[in-house]
Amino acid sequence: MNDALDSLRWTEDGLIPVIAQDAESGEVLMFAWMNREALAETVARGEAVYYSRSRGRLWPKGESSGHVQKVRELRVDCDRDVLLLKVEQIGGIACHTGRRSCFYTRFEGDAWHDVDPVLKDPKDIYGETS
């Protein structure tokens, strides 16, 4: 595993961007980051573990929502500096807004429009915590 990790081009901060894609539908679900430990954990568990830059720690996807991402395939691009993770999205919801994908906002005319439905109220996903 160390050789496979060493062959990647990490940022100065020791991170690599990750595109998460639904393995069945091909829908792009979200974009996040991993550090070496997150990627090693992802491979070991068979479930996506990202690195949260805002929280400064590992972020096992679905830890509070239950919306775990089962890894079906892992790829890297020709420059070895971007990962593509094909996943089975448990619960069918990747976005913290309760939508299937984080890319629910489309450019139309001259502006951005939210075009995809909220499938589950975030309050029902994460509970009333504030």
Place this chain on the structure above:
Amino acid sequence: MNDALDSLRWTEDGLIPVIAQDAESGEVLMFAWMNREALAETVARGEAVYYSRSRGRLWPKGESSGHVQKVRELRVDCDRDVLLLKVEQIGGIACHTGRRSCFYTRFEGDAWHDVDPVLKDPKDIYGETS
């Protein structure tokens, strides 16, 4: 257009990451960057114009290869800091290696393996320039 650009979260360098996806097959083709000018040009032309960080200038995709990307849809994620560009890939080749997608390398066992075929020799795409 300025309002739409202002509403995005650009990096300190004035860039935003872009995932290019085949609009028909859903295949993720490549990952690149845009600055404000590149995104405005992309919208105006209806063809992908990236910002090349290595060359420090606008990079109209396909300028030397002819492998232009016609824009079918433009989306942004919930954090407004990643773009998803759904495109028609002219020539069926997005990667400078002559492959359909830049993500042709799969993690299997404990190592990376190139699994997708070269569709056209890069020498025949770009000519013998060195």
